[in-house]
Amino acid sequence: MKDNNPLSPHIQIYNWHISSLVSICHRITGIVNITIITLICFWVALLLLGNSNYELIQNFFGTFFGKFIIIGTVWSFSFQILSEIRHLFWDLGLGFELKTSNITGLLVIFGSFILTILIFILGRSLVL
Amino acid sequence: MINATKKWIFLKISSFVLVPLMLWFLLNLVLFYDKSYDEVVLFFISQPTKFLFSLFIIFAYFYSSLSISEVFEDYIESEKLKNVANRLLYSFAIIIPFLTIIVIFNLNI
Numbered sequence: 001m002k003d004n005n006p007l008s009p010h011i012q013i014y015n016w017h018i019s020s021l022v023s024i025c026h027r028i029t030g031i032v033n034i035t036i037i038t039l040i041c042f043w044v045a046l047l048l049l050g051n052s053n054y055e056l057i058q059n060f061f062g063t064f065f066g067k068f069i070i071i072g073t074v075w076s077f078s079f080q081i082l083s084e085i086r087h088l089f090w091d092l093g094l095g096f097e098l099k100t101s102n103i104t105g106l107l108v109i110f111g112s113f114i115l116t117i118l119i120f121i122l123g124r125s126l127v128l
Numbered sequence: 129m130i131n132a133t134k135k136w137i138f139l140k141i142s143s144f145v146l147v148p149l150m151l152w153f154l155l156n157l158v159l160f161y162d163k164s165y166d167e168v169v170l171f172f173i174s175q176p177t178k179f180l181f182s183l184f185i186i187f188a189y190f191y192s193s194l195s196i197s198e199v200f201e202d203y204i205e206s207e208k209l210k211n212v213a214n215r216l217l218y219s220f221a222i223i224i225p226f227l228t229i230i231v232i233f234n235l236n237i
Binding site for chain 2: 073091
């Protein structure tokens with residue numbers, strides 16, 4: 001039997017809006033985040049091999065590229081957190097109006113950068 | 129209740145649980161990413177880290193596998209290919225957290 005399930009049309013036929021940008025970024029950051037979590041699982045597994053192997057990772061995170069990866073990771077998760085909260089409000093039936101949706105979309109985009117900075121300030125100074 | 133509704137409910141519950149877990153993880157990640165071997169191991173073997181990190185990866189893989197299967201649903205036309213992709217996805221979502229939790233519970237200084 002032929003499957004009549006409709007597929008999503010190609011994204012290039014739409015005009016760009018804040019909502020579409022946030023939606024696409026939500027999917028991309030979701031895939032990036034699970035890739036990062038997988039790498040962190042490998043990182044944890046490497047701990048079993050002992051101190052000498054770990055020094056390679058420690059040195060990598062000391063480089064400019066290593067720090068960039070960490071900042072990118074925090075931003076990607078921050079974006080996902082805020083976008084997920086936006087989705088949870090939608091599930092409660094809130095925030096569907098066009099104006100509200102645009103404002104919350106902007107809040108997710110700009111808020112993700114602010115949250116990244118806040119996490120670095122709090123994480124480096126207060127937690128554990 | 130149809131499967132799509134069940135999937136949606138599981139997706140929402142897992143995303144609700146994941147938000148505070150992601151915040152907890154990020155705050156700790158920025159703290160320990162450049163720490164020494166002993167400090168990182170100590171972090172992973174202490175409580176509540178052991179429990180929270182295990183919970184975090186279980187929910188993260190659960191949520192991601194449900195979300196990515198939705199992406200497959202949207203963009204893969206072939207049923208056969210979609211089934212293979214979903215099976216691979218669900219296998220990874222079980223194996224990787226399971227192995228990582230075993231590693232965490234076997235870590236020691």
